[in-house]
Amino acid sequence: MPAIPIADKATLDAVLAYVDELNTRLTDTRAGKLDLVGTTGDAPGTDSIFARLAQIAGYVDQVEGYVDTLETNLGTTAQDASSSGTALQRLAYIIASMIPQQPQSTYIGSYSTTSTSLQTALSVSGKGVLIGVMIKLANSVDGQYPRLKITLDGTVVLDGRGIYSAGYQGPYFDGFNVVNGTSRAYQSNTSNTPIFIPNLMYPFKTSLLLQALTSNSSNEVTVKWVYGKE
Structure with a gap:
């Protein structure tokens, strides 16, 4: 042990x-x-x-x-x-x-047609801002009118027609609330004065589409525009 x-x-x-x-x-x-x-x-x-x-x-x-x-x-x-x-x-x-504050480029253009169905006047892809547009008929004919349709990013923002009437000394636009703060904007000098819609400043992110027609194929409609694009 x-x-x-x-x-x-x-x-x-x-x-x-x-x-x-x-x-x-x-x-x-x-x-x-x-x-x-x-x-x-x-x-x-x-x-x-x-x-x-x-x-x-x-x-x-x-x-x-x-x-x-x-x-x-x-x-x-x-x-x-x-x-x-x-x-x-x-x-x-x-x-x-947001509205681009300084678009890289500004574009001015025009388009004319005698079609009585909507035609593509301008189609833009990308991001930018629609600054202003103008529409007019070649001749003043009582009851005849141009029509302008504006689509941004697939959404219609304006769609109206101008009417030449003997009651006015020039065309007025019926349905637009952007000119002079009223639903009808008209000129009072010559009978075929263009209808201007300036200072729209409508932003678009992916696409801009302008379409136009005339109510009578013998009376040509012209659309002009200004837009900025990044």
């Missing part, structure tokens, strides 16, 4: 002294404070350190949920512009819809 070493009396006395000192220092109050550490099984609350940690962990989970919701609704700058998406998508949509 192997020998079992036993400490001498001096060593045992030293250990006993340490135990006595620990017992003296560890009062009931201090022992109670150690109990405040608790265990990992403590429910969330304020009774122990572990209980408090569990409570904090619950708060962190709540905050993470709020952050997830914020990310879902706010979105990211990498998302495409959308009128019904996240906040950043809608912001990008609004910015893209």
